[in-house]
Amino acid sequence: MIYSPLIAAKKYFQYYIHASNSKGHGMHSPFVFDFITHVMNDFTDYAAYDKIETIRKKLLKDQTSVTLKDFGAGSAITKSNTRKIASIAKNSAKPRKYGQLMYRMAKHYQCKNILELGTSLGITTAYLASADPEATVITMEGADAVADIAQRNFNEVGLKNIEIVRGNFDETLRGVLQKMPAIDLAFIDGNHQQEPTERYFEQLLPHIHNNTLLIFDDIHWSSGMEAAWKNIIAQESVVCDIDLFYIGIVSFRKEFKEKQAFSIRF
Template identity: 35%
Template sequence: MHQIKQYIKFLLKSTNQHGVHSPFVYDFVTKCLYDKKKFYDYKKLQSYRKTLKNSKTELDVTDLGEGSKTLDNQVRKVSQMVSTSSSTKKEARLLYRISKYFELSSVLELGTSLGMGTYAFALANPNSKITTIEGCKNTSIFTESQFESLDVNNVNFNIGAFALEIEKLNETHFDCIYFDGHHNKQATIQYFETLLPKAHNDSVFIFDDIYWSKDMTEAWDYIKAHKAVRVTVDCFHLGFVFFRKEQAKEHFKIRL
């Protein structure tokens, strides 16, 4: 019910590129979010999704975050997980375009799951370094084995609780941090603030499911208001955060 109410509000307040006056955000919307090019790598993303949907594998899943709203059982079929706990086809393509557009060379992902988002980042820039953290050991091991068969070698898989694994990171900065797990207000804010020092002026933070619950929406509002944040772009399912000090503080709601 929360999501339905928020989506109605979003539709009433959101716009397209014609309601954007910031040159930076206008270019982001028109040249990235609304980019209609049929990238060849989209076929690879779709092929991987098909492989997961056809998988007969079952995983004993450990949820360290909020878990799934549709899958309650601990033993889950990969074929079901790809539809409920993984980036959608549209989201994976969007993450791919974002990585291409901003030429991301270093990405941190919180929440590997079956690696649809991870694969999108890895394909977009083969020379980039992707660090992905997953709380469930079995899920991470399965996904890493899939990436080995795909000959993807620019991804580092880390297993453990986000808070503990974040402390172990050696990187000084990341071009992008994708928050795609533990959909909880307190945890989201904690990870955001802990990782703020790893953002540079042109970094982008991406938050998944910002209207997942009332708690997550409150976390999104907190992040928007943070003094370090200059620009946000709310696309309902995903929220984008920019730290560009040369920008005036503005918030945009963009329909995809």
């Protein structure tokens, strides 16, 4: 069940009052303290930001309609499979601060092999790929019309290190993982249903290493996504999880002697 705006607001309020501040004061985990101080609170105005946000501005003005084939939970905004590009940019693309956070994560942790489930218009993909031109980004998209737009955006920004894999993740993910080396960072943003989200996590597990980071989108978007997040972070392999409300991050670092969970205001 997708949460209503009222329920979502209540959940955000509960998260906000219980979450730690974003300054890192009193944080005893070296990894999480480093994440807060050097990633979350890195306020450098990187050149890639303006290039990508210029693309976003164009998309937000584009009234062209496209027909989508949605393999996931659909949109909370409309049930129609025909949507304007401006609407997709407004309601489906991750906001600037999350795209830029993922840019900083990929840059700080020197991620070379990046996987994204759910390209959409390619804004977040562009952020991930811009962090290191030598990195390889494989992004997966079920809707051909949207993938075409994303590819045009990559060309406009001049990104050459992105491969788009088209089709239903249930049919394409296995083949992608077979040809990928170990995954440094994966962003799971394509289905928004409990069972597929948990299944994708299980499929990714054989391809992770000590420093792998998995990022899950919209972990409080619905009861199903909250259940998926709860089940994922309960897995023995997950030793640290960070809840930023709109996204959740899991780490597998063996330096953690016991499971640790954090909610941090962002």
